[in-house]
Amino acid sequence: MKLTTSFASFLIVISTVFTLIDAVDSRRSFSPQSINLWRLEKREKASADSRKAPHIVLQDTGHDDFPSAATVSSRAPQFPEQHFTQPIDHHDHTLGTFSQRYWVNARHYDPGSGGPVIVLDGGETSGEDRLPFLDTGIVEILANATGGVGVVLEHRYYAGESIPVPDFSTDNLRWLNNDQAAADSANFMANVKFLDIDENLTSPHVPWIYYGGSYAGARAAHMKILYPELVFGSIASSAVTHAVLSNWEYYDVIRQAADPRCSAYIVNAIETIDILLEDPNVKDSVKELFGLKNLKHDDDFASVLGIPLEYWQGKNWDPAVGDTTFDEFCKALNKPIIGSAHIADLPVGHENRLLTLPWGSQVDFSFSNYARYIKENLVKSCLDANLTVEDCFGTYNDTAFLDTSLDQDWRPWTFQVCTEWGFFDTAPLDPTYPRIVSKLLTLDYASKICRQAYPPGKYFTVPPMPNITAVNALGGFAIAADKLAFIDGEVDPWRPCTPHSQYAKDREDTTLRPFKLIPCGVHHYDENGLPNIADEPPQIQKIHHEMINFVLEWLKDFKK
Ligand SMILES: *[C@@H]1O[C@H](CO)[C@@H](O)[C@H](O)[C@H]1NC(C)=O
Ligand SMILES: *[C@@H]1O[C@H](CO)[C@@H](O)[C@H](O)[C@H]1NC(C)=O
Ligand SMILES: *[C@@H]1O[C@H](CO)[C@@H](O)[C@H](O)[C@H]1NC(C)=O
Ligand SMILES: *[C@@H]1O[C@H](CO)[C@@H](O)[C@H](O)[C@H]1NC(C)=O
Ligand SMILES: *[C@@H]1O[C@H](CO)[C@@H](O)[C@H](O)[C@H]1NC(C)=O
Numbered sequence: 001m002k003l004t005t006s007f008a009s010f011l012i013v014i015s016t017v018f019t020l021i022d023a024v025d026s027r028r029s030f031s032p033q034s035i036n037l038w039r040l041e042k043r044e045k046a047s048a049d050s051r052k053a054p055h056i057v058l059q060d061t062g063h064d065d066f067p068s069a070a071t072v073s074s075r076a077p078q079f080p081e082q083h084f085t086q087p088i089d090h091h092d093h094t095l096g097t098f099s100q101r102y103w104v105n106a107r108h109y110d111p112g113s114g115g116p117v118i119v120l121d122g123g124e125t126s127g128e129d130r131l132p133f134l135d136t137g138i139v140e141i142l143a144n145a146t147g148g149v150g151v152v153l154e155h156r157y158y159a160g161e162s163i164p165v166p167d168f169s170t171d172n173l174r175w176l177n178n179d180q181a182a183a184d185s186a187n188f189m190a191n192v193k194f195l196d197i198d199e200n201l202t203s204p205h206v207p208w209i210y211y212g213g214s215y216a217g218a219r220a221a222h223m224k225i226l227y228p229e230l231v232f233g234s235i236a237s238s239a240v241t242h243a244v245l246s247n248w249e250y251y252d253v254i255r256q257a258a259d260p261r262c263s264a265y266i267v268n269a270i271e272t273i274d275i276l277l278e279d280p281n282v283k284d285s286v287k288e289l290f291g292l293k294n295l296k297h298d299d300d301f302a303s304v305l306g307i308p309l310e311y312w313q314g315k316n317w318d319p320a321v322g323d324t325t326f327d328e329f330c331k332a333l334n335k336p337i338i339g340s341a342h343i344a345d346l347p348v349g350h351e352n353r354l355l356t357l358p359w360g361s362q363v364d365f366s367f368s369n370y371a372r373y374i375k376e377n378l379v380k381s382c383l384d385a386n387l388t389v390e391d392c393f394g395t396y397n398d399t400a401f402l403d404t405s406l407d408q409d410w411r412p413w414t415f416q417v418c419t420e421w422g423f424f425d426t427a428p429l430d431p432t433y434p435r436i437v438s439k440l441l442t443l444d445y446a447s448k449i450c451r452q453a454y455p456p457g458k459y460f461t462v463p464p465m466p467n468i469t470a471v472n473a474l475g476g477f478a479i480a481a482d483k484l485a486f487i488d489g490e491v492d493p494w495r496p497c498t499p500h501s502q503y504a505k506d507r508e509d510t511t512l513r514p515f516k517l518i519p520c521g522v523h524h525y526d527e528n529g530l531p532n533i534a535d536e537p538p539q540i541q542k543i544h545h546e547m548i549n550f551v552l553e554w555l556k557d558f559k560k
Contacts, residue, residue, distance in 0.1 A: 013347035032395035032449040033303035045062035079103040088164045098164035105134045105150035115206030116148040123216030124413040137528045145548040146382035154385030157412040161237040168411040169404040171457030186227045207232035207558045213524030224484040233483040233554045237524040240497040242476040243468035245422040246443045249496035254312045255436045262330035264348045265366035266436040271313035282359045295389045299445045302438035315522045332373045389446045401453040418450035422466045446473045485514035489521025511553045
């Protein structure tokens with residue numbers, strides 16, 4: 001019976017790793033390897049769709065893990081798509097316009113009451129992916145509590161008609177920047193006319209509360225600083241207000257927050273890998289163990305090993321939307337393959353746990369499990385598509401990153417990363433610091449996509465490294481204002497880039513300047529909700545009630 005159970009869970013691992021991901025929103029730092037992964041997933045999805053595979057395995061819950069457009073469309077009729085005309089360039093109205101999409105929840109709106117309007121910034125993905133927040137998440141919760149109107153506003157360039165250009169060439173991406181996106185939101189708030197609502201609900205006529213998570217969280221904070229006359233209050237969740245080039249702390253949060261046994265396995269495996277890769281006599285055999293002998297570059301190999309870690313961010317308190325890949329990966333590492341089950345309880349590296357590899361090195365059995373996991377999940381997916389591992393996981397063929405068509409939807413966010421945000425995932429800069437990714441993941445490796453994917457255009461050139469000065473000039477860790485709330489997660493890998501960073505000064509949590517940390521929270525845990533708050537876990541109910549309370553308090557200050 002025991003055997004059957006673990007075999008079954010192993011199968012689950014295989015079927016989840018590659019089928020679930022809608023990578024755009026969650027892996028905010030697109031390394032060149034992530035784009036390969038995006039491509040592999042897209043290919044798998046296409047081939048599964050053509051086989052009309054059952055949708056159980058393919059439910060596109062995503063990394064960031066909210067129901068996909070397909071799941072949402074059953075609800076969409078209650079939120080018909082609406083459009084707002086925006087100039088492509090807010091500094092030069094002669095360049096034409098585009099049609100920015102938005103969706104409205106007016107269920108709780110009390111005509112004549114004068115609002116408020118709760119607007120959620122869609123950030124770096126299709127606005128459709130945010131509709132669950134309009135239906136049962138934070139927008140619904142606040143609209144219900146205030147008798148307000150809820151809105152999801154799609155971000156320029158990320159989907160549908162909100163894409164103002166025919167392709168994602170370097171030149172055509174030049175209107176995708178923080179300044180233009182913030183100006184879109186301001187223009188929208190000041191001028192929108194909602195369908196089927198007679199009242200004039202523009203700002204500053206009525207109070208607007210601006211909400212965003214992650215990148216959009218930083219935008220929510222920035223909007224309060226840049227447009228204080230339009231933004232009555234802002235809620236910045238997991239807001240990455242501090243832009244940085246090398247974001248090695250991302251993986252370090254995971255190392256410290258994961259099950260200590262699992263962390264120890266990964267640290268041990270990576271240390272072993274980094275040593276073995278330096279030995280030209282065994283290097284190829286090591287790669288072969290992982291099924292990656294034919295992957296030419298060692299840093300590409302090292303970056304494939306980091307892929308399972310990226311799923312930490314997809315955890316969620318709601319099992320219906322949370323990603324469990326990280327935990328399954330840990331489970332796979334811990335599965336004894338020699339001796340009896342109890343050796344799993346011995347410390348990593350204990351002699352009873354050691355296996356001898358073909359070339360004589362002795363390694364902990366979790367190392368061998370790591371290799372098997374990569375081989376039987378990631379590599380298998382590639383070989384099943386009849387591709388070579390170099391096709392799937394190589395990142396040195398520039399041509400592979402030059403397709404500018406609109407279906408290359410990794411391009412807009414990577415462009416923003418390459419121009420204004422950074423956040424490149426690297427190993428710790430101090431080589432003696434414990435790490436869960438290889439030291440080969442350098443800033444140069446992680447950022448080379450910026451030099452590969454965006455050749456200089458006629459009107460715009462992507463700088464060799466992003467210029468993060470403008471973002472940080474808005475306040476960085478210290479950004480603050482009245483009626484600007486920060487909500488973060490205790491074990492969010494993005495926490496080091498938020499005002500709850502270990503590098504930021506501590507602040508008081510007040511009604512006027514809320515500053516709240518969700519215990520055991522990962523990435524914007526307050527953004528989704530259940531139809532009935534009382535069904536949510538205690539720490540989520542608590543944050544939702546606190547958010548309702550401070551917003552109601554803020555609204556008392558609104559002067560008509
Ligand atoms: C709403 O009211 C403001 C201020 O009174 C006005 O400037 C604006 O034109 C009105 N907007 C609409 C859509 O009626
Ligand atoms: C891969 O090749 C095999 C044998 O040629 C073929 O049967 C299979 O359909 C191919 N798979 C894909 C995904 O193209
Ligand atoms: C590089 O990528 C392009 C586009 O995907 C492909 O056509 C070409 O064969 C690749 N070159 C090599 C050497 O793999
Ligand atoms: C970076 O941006 C800042 C602020 O936008 C600007 O003043 C500075 O000149 C830029 N630096 C470079 C190297 O372009
Ligand atoms: C909506 O608000 C009412 C009263 O403010 C409250 O009783 C109810 O529980 C709320 N509904 C949800 C789903 O939060």
